[in-house]
Amino acid sequence: MTSIPRRASRPVLAAAVISTFALALGACGGGGGSGDSGGGDESVVIGYTGPLSGGGAAYGENVQTGLQMAVDDINKDGLEVDGKKVTIELKSLDDKYAPSTAASNAQRLADQDKAPVVVSPNAGAIKAIQQINDGRSKFLISAYTSDPAIVQADNPLTMMIPPNFESYAKPFTEQGMKHGGKKLALLGTQSEYGQQWTKAITDEWKKADGKIGADNSIDYATVSDFAGPVSKALSEKPDSIFVGGPSQPTALIMEEAKKQGFKGSFLVMDQAKLDEMATVTKLENLTNSVGVLPVKEYEDPGTKDFLKHFAEVAGEKKVATSETALNYQSIAIIAKAMEEAGTTSDPEKIRAAIPDALSKVDDKYKVNGFPTEISDEGHLVNPELEVTYLDKDEKYTKVPVEQVSDAK
Amino acid sequence: MTLFIQQLFNGVALGGVYCLAAIGLTLVFGVLRIPNLAHGSLYMLGAYVTYFFLTTVGVPYVAAIGIAALILFVLGVLLERLVFHPLRNSPHTHHMIAAIGAMFFFQAVAQAIWGADFRRMETPISGSLRILGAEISAQRIVIIVTAVVVLSLLTWFIKRSIHGQTIEAIEQDRTGSALVGINPAMVSMLTLGLSALLVTIAAGLVSPINLLSPTMGDSLNLKVFAIIILGGLGSLPGAIVGSFALAIAETMTSTYISSAVGEAVAFIVLVAVLAIKPTGLFAKAVQR
Numbered sequence: 001m002t003s004i005p006r007r008a009s010r011p012v013l014a015a016a017v018i019s020t021f022a023l024a025l026g027a028c029g030g031g032g033g034s035g036d037s038g039g040g041d042e043s044v045v046i047g048y049t050g051p052l053s054g055g056g057a058a059y060g061e062n063v064q065t066g067l068q069m070a071v072d073d074i075n076k077d078g079l080e081v082d083g084k085k086v087t088i089e090l091k092s093l094d095d096k097y098a099p100s101t102a103a104s105n106a107q108r109l110a111d112q113d114k115a116p117v118v119v120s121p122n123a124g125a126i127k128a129i130q131q132i133n134d135g136r137s138k139f140l141i142s143a144y145t146s147d148p149a150i151v152q153a154d155n156p157l158t159m160m161i162p163p164n165f166e167s168y169a170k171p172f173t174e175q176g177m178k179h180g181g182k183k184l185a186l187l188g189t190q191s192e193y194g195q196q197w198t199k200a201i202t203d204e205w206k207k208a209d210g211k212i213g214a215d216n217s218i219d220y221a222t223v224s225d226f227a228g229p230v231s232k233a234l235s236e237k238p239d240s241i242f243v244g245g246p247s248q249p250t251a252l253i254m255e256e257a258k259k260q261g262f263k264g265s266f267l268v269m270d271q272a273k274l275d276e277m278a279t280v281t282k283l284e285n286l287t288n289s290v291g292v293l294p295v296k297e298y299e300d301p302g303t304k305d306f307l308k309h310f311a312e313v314a315g316e317k318k319v320a321t322s323e324t325a326l327n328y329q330s331i332a333i334i335a336k337a338m339e340e341a342g343t344t345s346d347p348e349k350i351r352a353a354i355p356d357a358l359s360k361v362d363d364k365y366k367v368n369g370f371p372t373e374i375s376d377e378g379h380l381v382n383p384e385l386e387v388t389y390l391d392k393d394e395k396y397t398k399v400p401v402e403q404v405s406d407a408k
Numbered sequence: 409m410t411l412f413i414q415q416l417f418n419g420v421a422l423g424g425v426y427c428l429a430a431i432g433l434t435l436v437f438g439v440l441r442i443p444n445l446a447h448g449s450l451y452m453l454g455a456y457v458t459y460f461f462l463t464t465v466g467v468p469y470v471a472a473i474g475i476a477a478l479i480l481f482v483l484g485v486l487l488e489r490l491v492f493h494p495l496r497n498s499p500h501t502h503h504m505i506a507a508i509g510a511m512f513f514f515q516a517v518a519q520a521i522w523g524a525d526f527r528r529m530e531t532p533i534s535g536s537l538r539i540l541g542a543e544i545s546a547q548r549i550v551i552i553v554t555a556v557v558v559l560s561l562l563t564w565f566i567k568r569s570i571h572g573q574t575i576e577a578i579e580q581d582r583t584g585s586a587l588v589g590i591n592p593a594m595v596s597m598l599t600l601g602l603s604a605l606l607v608t609i610a611a612g613l614v615s616p617i618n619l620l621s622p623t624m625g626d627s628l629n630l631k632v633f634a635i636i637i638l639g640g641l642g643s644l645p646g647a648i649v650g651s652f653a654l655a656i657a658e659t660m661t662s663t664y665i666s667s668a669v670g671e672a673v674a675f676i677v678l679v680a681v682l683a684i685k686p687t688g689l690f691a692k693a694v695q696r
Contacts, residue, residue, distance in 0.1 A: 053516070055623045071429070076667035158614030190668065218667040224425070226616055227545070228659045229667055230417045235411045248526035248619050260543060280528035280619070318525075 041206035042137035043087040044344040045110030046071065046203070046331065047118040047139075049102045049125065055221055056122075059246070059323065063121045064092055064145060065314055066324035070331035072367070073309075077362075079335055082342040088335065091115065100284030110137040116347045117334055119327065123147040123193065130155045140347040141292050142330050144323070146270065147193065148406045151377035157347055160379040161330045162322065165197060165270055166377060167403040168292070169204035171387050172267045175399060177289040179389070180265030181239025183208045187229065189245030190219040197269050201242050213238055218232065220253075230256045236351065238262075244269020247321075251277035255285040265289060272388055276319040283394045292397070293369075293388040295325045300370055301363040325368035330380070332365035333357055379406055414542035414658070415663045421548035423655030424555030428610035429628060430647040431562065431633040432603025438579035438642030439599040440492060442500065445507035448629025449514035449608060450487075454608030454620060455479045456518055456613045459529050473612035478606045484604030485597045492600070493593065511625075517623040531616035552612045558609060559648065566644070575599055579642060607631050634674040638681050640688030649689065653677075 026391055034077060048067055050060035071090045091113055095102040102125030109115040110133075110142035118133070120126050130150075133139050134157050141158045143150050146165035150158060176184070184205050188198045194217065194278045213236040218229045230253060233241060243253050243266055257266075268274065268291035275294035277286055296307060306328065310320040338344050340360070341353035347360040354374050361370070371380035385401040429451060436444045457479055461472035491510055495502050536545045566572035577585040578595045586592055619625070635654050639646025654674050662670025681688065 053519065055621070055626075057519060057622070058526065061524055214666075216667060218662075219625075219671060223667075224614065224628065224672060225418060225422055227617070228415055228549075228662055231411060231414050231418070232663045232667075246526065248528065252528075252617075252619065259545070280526070347538075 028224055028371070034058060034404050041085050041087060042081070042344065043089055044338075045089050045091050045113040045115040046334070047106065047113060047115035048092040048120075049095045049105035049118060049129075050092070050121045051097040052092065054096045056097040058096075060094075060097075060121065062321055062325050063119070064090075065310075066327035067092075067119060067331055069306075069313060069324070070307060070328045070335075072232040073365070074332065074335045079339065081338050081344050086338070086344055088331075094127060095122075095235040097122060097125075097195060097388050099124040102126075103128040103132060106139070106141075107137065109133055110139045114345065115139060116338075116345055116350060117142055118228065119144065119330075121145065121323065121327075123150060126150050126158070127153070130158060131365050133157050139346050140334075140351050142334065143326075143389075144330075145329055147196065148379075149380045151375070151406045152408055154377070156378075158378045159334075159351070159353055159374070160377075161326050163382070163385050163401075164379070164406055165193075166200050167401050168270060168387060169200040170404075171401050172201065172290050173204045173208050173210070175387075176205075176240040176242075176265050176267045177208060177210060178265075179288055179290075182241045183213065183237070184210055184267075185213045185233040185236055185238035185241045186215045186217060187233045187241050188217045189221075189256075189271075190217045191245065193271065194220075194245060194269065197244065198242065201267060214395065223249075226253050226256045227260075228262060229253075233257075234260055234262055239264040240267060241265075242267040242269070244272045247272045247276040248280045250271070251281045251286065254289070255281045258285050262287075268292075273319070273321045274388070274396075276321055279317070279319060286332060287390050287392050287394060290387060290389045292322065293386050293398065294396070295320045295322060295368050295387065297398070298325075298368050300366040300368065302365055302367045305364060306367040320366055328360075329367060332361050332381070333371075336361045375406065377406060410541040411663065413540050414480075415541070415659045417544045417548060417660035419434040420421060420550045420652065420655035421608055423652035424551045425610045425614045426628075426632060426635055427648055427651035428558060428613075429607045430632040430639075430651050431559070432606040434633050434636040434639070434642055434644065434647040435575065435579075435599050436603045437636065439575060440488075440596050442503040442507070444600070444603070445504060445629070446487070446510040446514065447603065447632065448625030448627075449511040449518075450480060450484065450604045450625070451607045451611045451628055452518060452620075453483070453514055454604070454623035455529070455611035455620050455624065455670060456522055457564040458594070458608065458615065459522075459527060459620055462529060473609060476612060477608040480608040481601040484601040484616045487604070488600040492635075493596065515622045522620075522622070524622060527620040527622060529615040533616070541568060545617070547613075547617055554609065554613055554633060558606070562606070563644075568688070571598060575602075633672050634678045638678055638688055640690040643688065643690040646688055646690030676679050 050063055051057055052060045067090055071088045075087055093105040095105050106118045106129045109118050117140045119142040123145040126143045129141055130153050133141055143158050143160045146162045148164045151160050186198055188194045216233045243250050266289035268289050270292045274291045307320055336357035337350045337353040340357045341349040343349050343383055369382040371382045373381050386398045388396045390396055433447045454476055455475040458472050460473050461467050491506050533550055536543050566576055574590045574595050577590055578592055611687045635650040636647055639650030657673050658670050661673045
């Protein structure tokens with residue numbers, strides 16, 4: 001007879017466990033929500049959906065660090081909107097780099113957490129979120145991607161943070177040819193973004209009467225040995241090589257190329273950051289290359305303090321990249337725009353207040369080429385954009401960039 | 409011609425790495441009859457544990473690989489005890505789900521401990537050799553030599569030693585082996601431990617020319633599965649031949665056709681083999 005109660009006890013136990021969890025979760029949710037009822041203070045959630053696990057996790061975490069640093073600094077300074085003290089809370093959700101997950105995360109952040117702003121660091125995800133941010137629920141997308149298709153989409157609630165990557169093609173070509181020669185080998189990464197870059201560089205290089213070898217693009221994430229692809233690219237005897245994907249594999253490719261005797265110049269795609277690359281190889285292996293300017297080379301008023309603060313948060317060994325720095329700046333812009341607009345809940349008013357907010361942001365938030373204007377399409381513009389050439393003496397020389405239009 | 413020789417060496421070195429990884433996987437399939445989808449994440453953990461001993465603790469390179477291999481052996485035994493053994497009488501889908509679960513678990517653990525960033529493992533082996541005009545780095549030569557030595561030892565172990573012979577016996581006939589006094593549970597543990605040990609050696613060897621990340625095992629996982637299916641599931645010679653064939657095919661197509669085709673060639677060959685000889689190149693007698 002004992003067998004009957006034992007059998008029955010399993011589902012009962014399972015139900016008990018599940019309901020305990022459900023209750024615990026419910027309690028957590030309630031706890032978070034009750035924050036805004038106390039003492040007249042308001043709190044506002046800024047949402048973030050990015051890759052926090054899987055292959056893109058390092059990138060997603062860099063962005064998250066910048067956002068969190070900004071939120072902490074702004075809360076410490078004290079934000080006041082429409083006479084009320086407001087606390088910003090960052091809520092991060094993992095989308096594993098999948099646009100569909102990013103869109104449902106964004107929806108959740110907007111509906112459940114009433115987030116007026118959602119940050120996303122991936123062009124595909126942003127395109128998916130743009131389908132839902134201006135309909136039933138409204139929220140501003142803080143878009144960290146240099147793909148101009150984001151602003152070409154004509155979405156009134158998108159703020160594009162970094163410069164358009166197409167602007168880099170011209171100075172890269174000029175510097176690459178000057179320090180290398182007319183023949184370019186393509187050894188970029190096979191991601192969608194990498195292919196766009198390869199195309200932009202190819203077009204510009206041809207326009208400057210250069211010669212292009214075969215497309216040797218490889219998938220930086222899956223290739224287990226870089227020696228093969230590098231040997232192949234070098235067999236064409238190029239004067240310059242276009243490389244670039246995540247910093248660390250890019251560094252290994254350049255190291256391998258130098259080891260195999262390459263003496264020409266490198267064009268380093270903006271995804272790879274020269275100073276971050278130097279964490280896995282010697283800087284001398286990365287010389288004679290043109291790339292984006294490392295954060296530490298910026299001379300904005302807040303750069304030094306930002307770097308110090310970053311080292312405290314992330315550890316001395318980590319290098320602060322523009323992913324962290326630009327997202328740090330953009331949260332400061334959004335907070336100032338909320339203050340100017342006098343609302344934390346109306347994304348349209350917040351967006352409309354950004355042009356005024358730009359000039360009023362405190363100097364300490366200006367760390368990485370602070371934008372002075374925002375285009376009608378929603379692109380933040382820093383008119384003094386520069387790239388850098390890393391010479392044989394391991395010194396960075398700044399090169400001004402003439403920016404191209406975002407229009408198609 | 410120089411390019412050809414260069415790439416041939418690169419291909420053989422890559423083949424050595426694939427081989428050490430694939431043999432463990434095929435042994436596990438032979439003994440436990442399960443596709444261990446967590447194999448790639450054992451490779452990843454092996455690399456991180458080696459990295460930990462080499463960089464953080466500061467023991468010499470070879471010792472770091474040795475210690476890591478032993479730790480992973482224990483982990484492999486635990487994986488068998490805690491995950492696969494309790495499921496031994498359940499349908500096969502349960503094993504696969506459990507293995508995928510283990511894979512995600514290991515990845516999450518690695519990310520929690522070492523972070524999501526790429527890491528580089530420095531090696532004391534540097535310099536390169538000039539062979540027939542090609543520049544071959546010393547690390548690659550070490551990979552090739554180690555692979556040959558480890559494979560010889562393994563062959564001796566399985567063919568000559570008592571414990572090794574029990575592995576082969578169980579592969580051939582589980583019930584029969586149990587009847588003559590071999591303990592299948594012990595052999596299962598030994599096999600999974602051994603597969604984790606071998607894959608750690610592969611990881612320790614390849615890490616210096618590659619980068620560590622929590623997802624580094626994913627692409628290897630796919631390729632070694634292609635290799636053991638190609639060679640015939642459960643077959644040792646099949647895994648060895650398959651590894652080198654695939655690695656050389658991969659480097660050569662990347663060199664002479666394109667990298668995209670090189671990445672896909674494993675699967676093109678796989679489809680071709682499955683169409684012509686579905687049991688793989690070195691098919692074993694099907695165990696009942």
